[in-house]
Amino acid sequence: MELISDKAPGKKPHLACSMRKELCCIIINHRDSTVFPIRASKRFLLAASCIIMLATTVSAQDTRENGDFKLAMGLFNDKLFAQAEDQLKAFIDKYPSTALGSEARFTLGQVQMKLKKWGDARATFQDFAARFQENSKAPDAIWMLGEVFTA
Numbered sequence: 001m002e003l004i005s006d007k008a009p010g011k012k013p014h015l016a017c018s019m020r021k022e023l024c025c026i027i028i029n030h031r032d033s034t035v036f037p038i039r040a041s042k043r044f045l046l047a048a049s050c051i052i053m054l055a056t057t058v059s060a061q062d063t064r065e066n067g068d069f070k071l072a073m074g075l076f077n078d079k080l081f082a083q084a085e086d087q088l089k090a091f092i093d094k095y096p097s098t099a100l101g102s103e104a105r106f107t108l109g110q111v112q113m114k115l116k117k118w119g120d121a122r123a124t125f126q127d128f129a130a131r132f133q134e135n136s137k138a139p140d141a142i143w144m145l146g147e148v149f150t151a
Contacts, residue, residue: 069100076107081114102132109144113151122148 068091075084088108092101105128112121125148128141 065095065098065100068094069104072104073107076111079114081111085111085115102128102135102137105132106137106141109141113144113148116151118148118151 068087072084072087072091075081075087085108088104088111091104092108095101098104105124109121109124109128112118112124122145125141125145128135129138129145132138132141
């Protein structure tokens, strides 16, 4: 790979690639279109394109996941418990092994308690306590089980 231009602005770089023959251009500053053309092989261009597409896909998935979780938590915080229950169930089904899954499951149990769905809340907290034994909220889930049994 050969850098053709050595003019570098002091701005945060933005990456864009143009695949014309064996020339790849990296746009450093999209406002004034400062461009660094780089001579690269077709393999490099293909690899760079794959990396960019993969990073975009992972980022989009992460953004959707966070958005869905924030929606569910917003409904819970706004005391819209029926809608929060639906959203949390959908979130758990859509993202079964996510890092936010334990938080979603615990909140689902809380929502079910608010809706006085004692059997569902019991099952949710039992599942949480068994599945996430090392989670800091596991003792809280066991406490909530006691609350459900006394309700």
